[in-house]
Amino acid sequence: MYRYDEFDHAFVRERVAEFKDQVERRLSGALTEEEFRPLRLRNGLYLQLHAYMLRIAIPYGVLSPRQLRQLAMIGRRFDRGYGHFTTRQNLQFNWVKLVDIPDVLAALAEVGMHCIQTSGNCVRNTTSDPFAAAANDELEDPRPWCEMLRQWSMLHPEFNWLPRKFKIAVSGAAEDRAATAFHDIGLRIVRGPDGENGFRVLVGGGMGRTPYVGQEIRPFLKKEHLLSYVESILRVYNLLGRRDNIYKARIKILVNQLGIDTFREAVEADWEATHKSAVDLPEDEQRRILSYFAPPDLPPQPARDEKVGARRETDPAFANWYKHNVLAHRVPGYSSVVISLKEPGRTPGDASSDAMDLVADLAERFSQDELRVSYTQNLILPHVAIADIPALYDALAGADLATGNNELLGDMICCPGLDYCNLANARSIPIAKEIAKRFEDPARQEVIGQLRLNMSGCINACGHHHSGNIGILGVDKKGTELYQITLGGNPKDDASVGSIIGPGFRAEAVPDVIDTIVNTYLENRDEGESFLDTWRRVGAPPFKEALYGAR
Amino acid sequence: MVLVDLNTGALISDPQDVATVLEPDADTDALAAAAGGNAGPIAISFPSFVDGRGFSLALLLRERHGFKGEIRAVGQIIPDQGQHLLRSGFDTAVISRPEDTDTWKACITRMRLNYQPSARNTLPLRWDASRKAALALDKTLSETDDLIERIKALRGAIDGRIAFSTSLGLEDQAILHAIAKSGADIDVFTLDTGRLFPEVLETADLSELRYRIRIRLVAPDAAEVEDLVARDGVYGFRQTIENRKRCCEIRKVRPLSRALEGAQGWLSGVRREHSQERADVPLAMWESERGLTKINPVADWSEERLMSYIAENNIPVNPLHARGFVSIGCAPCTRAIEPGEDPRAGRWWWENEEQKECGLHLNPNREGKAA
Numbered sequence: 001m002y003r004y005d006e007f008d009h010a011f012v013r014e015r016v017a018e019f020k021d022q023v024e025r026r027l028s029g030a031l032t033e034e035e036f037r038p039l040r041l042r043n044g045l046y047l048q049l050h051a052y053m054l055r056i057a058i059p060y061g062v063l064s065p066r067q068l069r070q071l072a073m074i075g076r077r078f079d080r081g082y083g084h085f086t087t088r089q090n091l092q093f094n095w096v097k098l099v100d101i102p103d104v105l106a107a108l109a110e111v112g113m114h115c116i117q118t119s120g121n122c123v124r125n126t127t128s129d130p131f132a133a134a135a136n137d138e139l140e141d142p143r144p145w146c147e148m149l150r151q152w153s154m155l156h157p158e159f160n161w162l163p164r165k166f167k168i169a170v171s172g173a174a175e176d177r178a179a180t181a182f183h184d185i186g187l188r189i190v191r192g193p194d195g196e197n198g199f200r201v202l203v204g205g206g207m208g209r210t211p212y213v214g215q216e217i218r219p220f221l222k223k224e225h226l227l228s229y230v231e232s233i234l235r236v237y238n239l240l241g242r243r244d245n246i247y248k249a250r251i252k253i254l255v256n257q258l259g260i261d262t263f264r265e266a267v268e269a270d271w272e273a274t275h276k277s278a279v280d281l282p283e284d285e286q287r288r289i290l291s292y293f294a295p296p297d298l299p300p301q302p303a304r305d306e307k308v309g310a311r312r313e314t315d316p317a318f319a320n321w322y323k324h325n326v327l328a329h330r331v332p333g334y335s336s337v338v339i340s341l342k343e344p345g346r347t348p349g350d351a352s353s354d355a356m357d358l359v360a361d362l363a364e365r366f367s368q369d370e371l372r373v374s375y376t377q378n379l380i381l382p383h384v385a386i387a388d389i390p391a392l393y394d395a396l397a398g399a400d401l402a403t404g405n406n407e408l409l410g411d412m413i414c415c416p417g418l419d420y421c422n423l424a425n426a427r428s429i430p431i432a433k434e435i436a437k438r439f440e441d442p443a444r445q446e447v448i449g450q451l452r453l454n455m456s457g458c459i460n461a462c463g464h465h466h467s468g469n470i471g472i473l474g475v476d477k478k479g480t481e482l483y484q485i486t487l488g489g490n491p492k493d494d495a496s497v498g499s500i501i502g503p504g505f506r507a508e509a510v511p512d513v514i515d516t517i518v519n520t521y522l523e524n525r526d527e528g529e530s531f532l533d534t535w536r537r538v539g540a541p542p543f544k545e546a547l548y549g550a551r
Numbered sequence: 552m553v554l555v556d557l558n559t560g561a562l563i564s565d566p567q568d569v570a571t572v573l574e575p576d577a578d579t580d581a582l583a584a585a586a587g588g589n590a591g592p593i594a595i596s597f598p599s600f601v602d603g604r605g606f607s608l609a610l611l612l613r614e615r616h617g618f619k620g621e622i623r624a625v626g627q628i629i630p631d632q633g634q635h636l637l638r639s640g641f642d643t644a645v646i647s648r649p650e651d652t653d654t655w656k657a658c659i660t661r662m663r664l665n666y667q668p669s670a671r672n673t674l675p676l677r678w679d680a681s682r683k684a685a686l687a688l689d690k691t692l693s694e695t696d697d698l699i700e701r702i703k704a705l706r707g708a709i710d711g712r713i714a715f716s717t718s719l720g721l722e723d724q725a726i727l728h729a730i731a732k733s734g735a736d737i738d739v740f741t742l743d744t745g746r747l748f749p750e751v752l753e754t755a756d757l758s759e760l761r762y763r764i765r766i767r768l769v770a771p772d773a774a775e776v777e778d779l780v781a782r783d784g785v786y787g788f789r790q791t792i793e794n795r796k797r798c799c800e801i802r803k804v805r806p807l808s809r810a811l812e813g814a815q816g817w818l819s820g821v822r823r824e825h826s827q828e829r830a831d832v833p834l835a836m837w838e839s840e841r842g843l844t845k846i847n848p849v850a851d852w853s854e855e856r857l858m859s860y861i862a863e864n865n866i867p868v869n870p871l872h873a874r875g876f877v878s879i880g881c882a883p884c885t886r887a888i889e890p891g892e893d894p895r896a897g898r899w900w901w902e903n904e905e906q907k908e909c910g911l912h913l914n915p916n917r918e919g920k921a922a
Contacts, residue, residue, distance in 0.1 A: 003710050003815075007680035011664040018661055022631065030654065035629055038601055121601065151666040151677060157638035158610050158669075161603025227667075238607045273615055278668055284839030285678045291842040292711075294813030 001062050001370070002147045002292045004112035011154070012109045015116055019043045020102050042122060042160070044090075044115030045101065049422045054096045055118040056108060060128035060146035060170070061089040061373040065360035068371055070111045072356035078104050083356070085341060085349045085377045087413055087464055088167070089127045090118055094420050116154060121162045121249075123153035123234070127169045129177045130374040133295050134382035136330045140189045140197050142172035144290045145226060148281055151289075152227050159234050163241035164249035166234070167206075179375065181205045181214045181495035182467055184251045185233060192220045199226065203233060203263070204255030207461035211497040212252040215260040217267060224286070228279040232271040236263070296368040296383055301333025305387045318393055320442050321404030326389060333386050337367075339379040339396060340403040340411065344436035347429050348414040349377030358399050366392050375464075376413055378406065408445040409453055409518070410436055413464050417457030417474065418481075424457035426474025426481040431455065431510050438511040439518075448518055451531045452491065467491035469531045470517060471498045472510065483510050487517070487543060488535045501540060502548050513547065520546040553649045554623070557637040560656030566643070569594040569623060575604035582608065586616035593618065595641075597626035609640035613670045630658040640670035684708070685837035685844045692834040692848065698729040698860065701848045705835065706735035709844060711815030714738045716807060716911070717766065719754040719869055720879055721857055722820030722849050728866045729848075731762035737818065740767035740810050744802035745776065746881035754869045761867055769810045771802045786883060792902060795884075796910065802881070804910045814843055821847045821912050824854060825878070826895050828908060854894075 004012075019039075026036040044055035056071070063071075071091060075083045078100045079093040086092055096104060108114055117124055126146045133141045149168055153159070159166075171178040172189035180186030186202035199221040205214025221229050237251045240258075255263045281289075312319040325338040339359060342348050351359075359379055363371045366388045367381035374380055384392060396402040405411050412435065415421065417428030432455055439445055454468030458475075465471030471486035482504035489498030505513050520543050525534040535543075554563040570591035573581060575598060585593050593612065595605040605624065612618040624636050624644040630651055636644055637659065646655060666677045688708045692701050706713065715730065715737050717723035730737050741755060755766050779801050780787070788795040811817055817838070823830050835846045849857065861868060871879055875887030877894045888897040 005680065005710055006684060007664065007677060011666070011677075014662050014664060018631075021657070021661070025654070030651075031629075035600070039631055154666045155634075155662070156667055157635040157665075158606045159603070160635050161601055161606065161632075235607050235610075239604055243602055243604075275614065278673055282678060284842060287839070287842035288681055291813055291815075 001064060001143075002059075002289065008112065009109070012112075012114050012116075015043075015114065015155070016102070016105045016109055019105065023098070023101070038120055041120035042117060043105075044118035046119060047422070048094065048420055049418075050420070051095050052098055052101070053420070054093045054101065054104060054115060055086070056091045056093075056113060056115050057118050057125040058089050058091060058113075058373050059150050060126055060132070060143055061130045061375075062132075062143060063371040063373060064111075065363045065369055065371060067111045067113055068356050068360040068363070070107060070113070072353035072360070074104055074107055075353040075356070081354075082350050082352045084347070084416065085351060085373055085379070087349075087375050087377060087415065087462055088125060089130075089373050089375055090125055091373075092416075094416070119165075121164050121166075122160050123149075123156065123162075123166045123168065125167075126150055126153070127167070127178055127183075127375060129171050129173055130372040130380050131177060131327070131336050131382060132172065132372075133293065134329055134334075134336045135173050135175075135177075136328045137174035138172055138330065139174070139191065140172045141293055141295070142170040142178075142187075142189060144286075144293045145187070145189075145199075145223070146170050147289050147292070148226065148286070149230070152230075152281075158231075159238060162234070162238055163243045164246070164251075166237075166251065168230070176492050176495075177374075179464070179467060179491040179495070182207055182211075182464070182491060183214065185230060186214045187226075190220065192222075196222075198222050201229065201233075204252040204260070205495075206250055206252040207464060207466045208250065209247055209459045209461075210250075210253065211461070211466040212256060213495045213497060214252075215255065217260065217264050224280055224283075225276060227281060228274050228276040229267075229271055231279055232267045232274060235270055236266045240266070296370070298331040298334055298368075298383060300331055301385055301387065303332045303386070305389075308386055308389055311390050317397075317402075317404070317442075318390070320446070321393060321402050322389065324404045324408060325402075325406045327406075329383065331383075335384055335386055335389065337381045337384050337389070337392060338374075338406040339381065339401050340405055341378050341401075342405055342411050342436070343400055343403045344410060344440045345433055348412050348432055351379070355399055355401060358395070358401070362392060362395055376411060378411070404442060405445060407450050407452070409439050409448055409451045410445055411452075412436070413452075413454040413468070415456050415458075415462035417463075421457065421462075423460055424474070425459075425476035426457050426483065427507070428455050428457035428463060428472075428474055431472070431474070431483065431507060434511050435514055438515060448522070449530060451518075452489075453514070454489070464491065465489070466497045467495065468498060469535070470514065472514075475504060477504070481507050483507065483513075485513060485517070485547075487540070488532065490532055499540065501543055516546050517543060553646050553652065554643050555633075555646055555652065555655050556643055557633055557641055557659060560633075560659045562652060563643060567592050567621065569625075572596060572625070573608060575602060575608070577608055579611075582611055582616055586612055586618035592621035592623050592643075594623045594625045597624060597628050600627045600629045600632065606635060606639040609636075610670055613640040630654040633659040634662050638665070638669035638671050681844070682837040682839075685835050688844065688846070689833050689835040692846070693851070698725060698848060699733045701834075702726070702729045702733040702735050702737075705816065705818075705846050705848065706733070706737065709816040712738055712813060713816035713818060713846075714740065714811055714814040715818035716810065717741050717820070718879065719751050719758070720820060721861060721868060721872065722822055722852075724754075724758065724866050724868055725857060725860050725864075726818060726820055726848060727758055727762060727764065728864055731764055738767070738814070739764055740769050742803050742806050742810075743768040743770050744806075744881050745771065746802065746883055748869075748871060748879065748882045748885075750869050750871045751879065754867060757867045767810075769806045771806050775801045775805070788884065789901070795899060795902070799910055807911055808841075811841055811843065817841070817843050817845045819845065819847055819912060821850060822852060822854075822857070823850055824894065826893070829912070832912075 025031045046053040084092045126149045168185045169178040169180045169183040170187040182205045188200040190200045192198045201218040202214030203217040327336045368383045372380040414432040418424040452469045454464045455472040456463035456465040467489040473484045484504040486498030490496045554566045571585040572594045788798040886897045
């Protein structure tokens with residue numbers, strides 16, 4: 001992974017000092033609250049319902065064991081012994097005191113971490129495939145390009161005061177595990193006409209109030225022009241994006257107002273006029289960054305291990321976990337292991353400091369010192385030898401971290417909701433817990449198969465409800481929490497936004513509603529179909545009938 | 552009106568009158584007209600400090616319209632934007648609260664580092680950081696003559712893997728000794744070309760026992776070697792220089808590249824006295840080709856200094872040295888030399904002096920000469 005050198009460390013130190021000064025000027029009254037707010041947001045500091053919330057970037061989801069231990073320490077010392085992994089490869093602490101923030105930032109800087117631009121109307125943390133350099137369907141490792149984007153976006157002088165926030169995702173594999181179509185800019189590494197890799201560039205995707213699937217602005221961009229092309233998109237957006245209405249300020253609105261063709265013309269014209277060689281990374285700087293991402297040296301091992309096979313025969317819980325949470329690796333004899341943070345009854349995405357310490361140890365013991373964080377709010381050990389799997393499983397099971405529900409119904413994405421967030425209209429965590437309890441039986445989840453259930457506590461869609469096969473959106477209707485259901489969303493290739501199925505439901509009805517939807521799918525599915533397949537074939541009528549027919 | 556110079560944070564006492572005021576929605580024609588007149592300062596207006604259009608406008612004036620005159624920020628701006636303004640192309644800003652003057656100055660000067668090019672810095676400090684760090688390391692190393700101290704200093708200066716390519720020659724043995732004594736974590740390897748003298752491997756074995764450091768043997772790609780020999784013959788490298796260079800390429804250069812992949816530092820035993828080609832190698836330099844810092848910790852040592860270091864420390868050396876071999880490469884391409892001959896005269900002795908590099912240690916100061 002990328003390692004900070006003296007320059008990167010010094011940069012973060014300067015930024016920490018700058019933020020400290022901004023806090024002091026707010027306290028002395030030199031800065032008004034109106035002036036201070038965007039400044040603190042640019043450093044990931046929110047004022048929530050009960051306390052300050054600090055959002056820490058985990059660039060493209062890559063963490064070292066040392067960094068995770070430091071997060072565990074911060075959770076213990078400055079929060080309540082846990083942290084919350086978000087849907088954008090960040091980590092949030094919900095109970096930090098303002099006076100402790102400088103100490104927390106200093107502790108983060110020690111291990112090459114920061115909160116820079118994790119909020120505010122600027123370029124946010126670039127997200128990526130959590131299985132980068134491990135998955136067997138990868139064309140090219142996306143992480144170096146994410147790192148180049150991270151460095152380029154740090155305090156970019158021209159793009160620090162955009163109309164609205166701006167999110168970029170990069171994927172380098174056949175399967176899109178970074179939801180690139182739901183980002184302001186989505187970058188897919190593809191093979192070009194000359195056999196050389198480059199980027200397919202999508203623009204204008206997003207969730208929130210007005211969900212859109214990103215549209216293709218360029219089928220192929222040479223890799224060396226990544227920064228200059230992204231700059232041109234941002235420049236057109238910075239100049240033309242709406243600033244009169246916060247709900248219409250994202251780039252997706254501009255792209256759809258102008259139409260993708262007109263927007264493309266504007267971007268290409270600006271790019272044509274750009275001195276590309278002055279903006280794009282010089283080759284040696286590219287090489288410097290690429291050199292940090294050499295894949296670990298993994299000597300191929302036998303693809304089958306007798307002990308693992310025997311354990312799967314005799315231990316059903318292990319077999320179930322293995323089936324869902326142990327994924328294929330590019331090197332024979334290895335696998336990537338998903339550590340589910342979705343044990344039924346627990347808050348999705350929360351990890352205790354003890355769990356973080358344990359996972360850091362396991363990454364050192366079993367996964368070449370590497371760790372990843374997924375936008376589906378789980379942790380991943382990317383490079384585990386198959387023979388080590390039983391020992392790893394036992395260690396995880398001892399800490400209740402061996403829930404075998406990756407990509408199943410229980411693997412819900414969920415925002416913090418009304419329990420923490422002051423934007424929320426409705427609770428989401430308690431509802432998620434109720435649903436998890438209803439579907440607790442692994443055998444039932446097994447029958448249901450792959451199903452993405454996503455829930456947001458408000459229209460801002462942090463819980464990605466639009467891209468859930470089943471989406472749940474909490475709304476406030478005249479003081480009552482109501483839950484609106486969308487069906488048929490898909491974050492992957494062939495991305496789609498879910499459709500609202502009908503009037504919303506009260507909180508206590510939601511588990512029954514999900515049960516009804518799942519049963520309708522099971523009754524209607526043909527052999528081998530996933531929920532999405534069935535939905536796309538039969539459409540809304542049987543679901544509407546089942547949910548509202550009796551009324 | 553209080554006008555601040557964004558370069559220095561000082562106040563400007565006699566400001567020029569503005570020739571044009573651009574609103575944030577100015578289009579290309581408006582920018583061209585303002586820049587074309589060149590009549591005096593252009594002001595760009597900020598209706599609110601969170602409205603960042605003005606930053607792009609200033610950049611376009613500088614980069615697309617070639618405007619060289621003063622660009623002034625007017626309207627609602629805060630001191631914390633001083634750096635953004637300056638780097639986007641602004642020279643001055645009108646500040647609304649005179650009591651903020653000191654804050655403006657502090658904000659402008661506090662962030663020194665940057666990652667991207669801008670209207671003010673075509674070479675971002677980040678891009679040049681590695682080169683500067685290597686220069687600083689070169690200076691640090693030159694401040695001591697003690698090899699162990701040098702090893703400690705370079706280990707401390709470089710974050711990440713440092714690889715040491717040893718040929719088990721005299722210089723390399725001195726360095727290995729210092730690595731062992733310093734306790735520095737360094738990845739030691741030698742290129743096992745398949746044509747090494749048995750004495751080289753004996754020396755490696757002896758050194759591993761003495762220093763308790765594992766010396767990795769890095770081998771060439773077997774299929775490439777098979778193809779080479781099938782094409783050029785067993786000793787094909789004696790026929791032409793091209794053949795010889797191809798042999799070096801497959802047996803040494805490519806395996807070296809593989810061994811250095813991902814390393815942040817590369818230690819080698821190159822000395823200035825070795826040849827004309829190596830006469831001005833630095834102690835440390837940034838190698839942009841490989842994206843790492845190359846360090847030659849005994850570059851400035853004389854042969855006398857080297858020999859006395861080896862003798863003082865009783866360092867194990869290759870027994871071939873006692874038989875007149877100096878610079879030792881592959882067995883078929885190395886011979887002993889006569890007293891007084893150039894130290895590298897025993898390498899590829901049938902070729903001309905200026906071509907005698909295998910391609911591992913290229914001197915960028917002399918590009919074109921060393922192929």
